[in-house]
Amino acid sequence: MNFEFWHLIVLPALFAAGWLCRGFDAKQRAGGAELPQTYSRGVSLLLSGESDKAIDAFVEAVKLDPQQIELHHVLGNLFRARGDFERAIRLHRHIYNRAELNDAERTAALRELAEDYIQAGLFDRAEAAFRRLSEVPSEHLAALHRLLEIYVTEHEWQAAVDTAERLEAKAGENHSAEIAHFHCEKAEIAMKRKDFEAADAEITLAVMQRATPRAPILAGRSAALQGNLEGAVRWWREVAQDYPEHSSLIIGELADAVYKLGDAAGAENLLRDTIARSDSVDAFEAALSRIAAWDGAEAATTAARQMLQRQPSLSAFSALMELKLKAAPDDADLKLLSGLLKRHARRLARYQCRHCGFLASNFAWHCLGCGAWDSFPPRRLEESKRGS
Ligand SMILES: [Zn+2]
Numbered sequence: 001m002n003f004e005f006w007h008l009i010v011l012p013a014l015f016a017a018g019w020l021c022r023g024f025d026a027k028q029r030a031g032g033a034e035l036p037q038t039y040s041r042g043v044s045l046l047l048s049g050e051s052d053k054a055i056d057a058f059v060e061a062v063k064l065d066p067q068q069i070e071l072h073h074v075l076g077n078l079f080r081a082r083g084d085f086e087r088a089i090r091l092h093r094h095i096y097n098r099a100e101l102n103d104a105e106r107t108a109a110l111r112e113l114a115e116d117y118i119q120a121g122l123f124d125r126a127e128a129a130f131r132r133l134s135e136v137p138s139e140h141l142a143a144l145h146r147l148l149e150i151y152v153t154e155h156e157w158q159a160a161v162d163t164a165e166r167l168e169a170k171a172g173e174n175h176s177a178e179i180a181h182f183h184c185e186k187a188e189i190a191m192k193r194k195d196f197e198a199a200d201a202e203i204t205l206a207v208m209q210r211a212t213p214r215a216p217i218l219a220g221r222s223a224a225l226q227g228n229l230e231g232a233v234r235w236w237r238e239v240a241q242d243y244p245e246h247s248s249l250i251i252g253e254l255a256d257a258v259y260k261l262g263d264a265a266g267a268e269n270l271l272r273d274t275i276a277r278s279d280s281v282d283a284f285e286a287a288l289s290r291i292a293a294w295d296g297a298e299a300a301t302t303a304a305r306q307m308l309q310r311q312p313s314l315s316a317f318s319a320l321m322e323l324k325l326k327a328a329p330d331d332a333d334l335k336l337l338s339g340l341l342k343r344h345a346r347r348l349a350r351y352q353c354r355h356c357g358f359l360a361s362n363f364a365w366h367c368l369g370c371g372a373w374d375s376f377p378p379r380r381l382e383e384s385k386r387g388s
Helices: 002-021 034-047 051-064 069-081 085-096 103-119 123-134 137-153 157-171 176-192 196-208 214-225 229-242 244-249 251-260 264-277 281-295 297-310 314-327 332-348 381-387
Strands: none
Touching: 034 051, 034 069, 051 069, 069 085, 069 103, 085 103, 103 123, 103 137, 123 137, 137 157, 157 176, 176 196, 176 214, 196 214, 214 229, 214 251, 229 244, 229 251, 244 251, 244 281, 251 264, 251 281, 264 281, 264 297, 281 297, 281 314, 297 314, 314 332, 332 381
């Protein structure tokens, strides 16, 4: 926003300076001496923060000298900055269609028009405009970056893959993590419609990038859904080894798979080892719910106490109180305490984007706040604060 604001002030100021340097001959213009005065009034109104009155002054200036392309641009950008996209688009389209423009001027008009479309949420038109811009050598890379943003916003994952690969080839940029995520998105869509052949093809392409734990995690899930539990265990053990921080995301599923393969002792060891060593709330909760289901509430209570002694946390204490409440459902005080702890624990148990601070109640690979990938550490806020 700040950038846009200064851009708006600097652009008319530069235009005014250029005007004076060129020795603008007001007398030969249709507006006579009125035009520079109207224009100066617009700039000073803009500088004093009165953008509505500034717009009126610039509209007047445009009427006095309709040939001034820069003036139209200033006005169009002002409309866009205050969210009046319809007028911004109308103005920039009018400039773009003017017959006397040279190539550079027409490209500048198209760039502004594309910007209007994207900010107005007219993504189809923005895509068409940036595609045209990408054919101009000087605009090629900037247009590809904007196209990539559009494809991600619109969930057009294959177009996103193609564009990111073009950026890698043409600009030498590294987009491996994003490309892996785009393939994972395609794989998840295929998995939802139970097209495992298509899902596995995408997962293979994602794993090849070796850039995000999401790919092997997904490979394990696809294998498990197809009944290949040995394969799932192999993938998830790889995750635990290569990305230990992310093992909290799959520890429950891994224990389930080991248990279903007939190794109940192995599954329990895995969970008890998690409780003894991991300080992740997610891993703790996944382990505790399974111990409660497999060994009963008594064993789970002992495990929760063990976790609390080693690593005191509101979430672990809340889990312990819930287990106690299950054993004594008529205890009114316990019910109150358990409810209170649960509310507070839930408030703290959120994930936070390390780039922009966006909070999410579920773990996500893509931040809705800033658009970054892999920006959520797989740790709840409570744990992060404890560690800092
Ligand atoms: Zn973010």
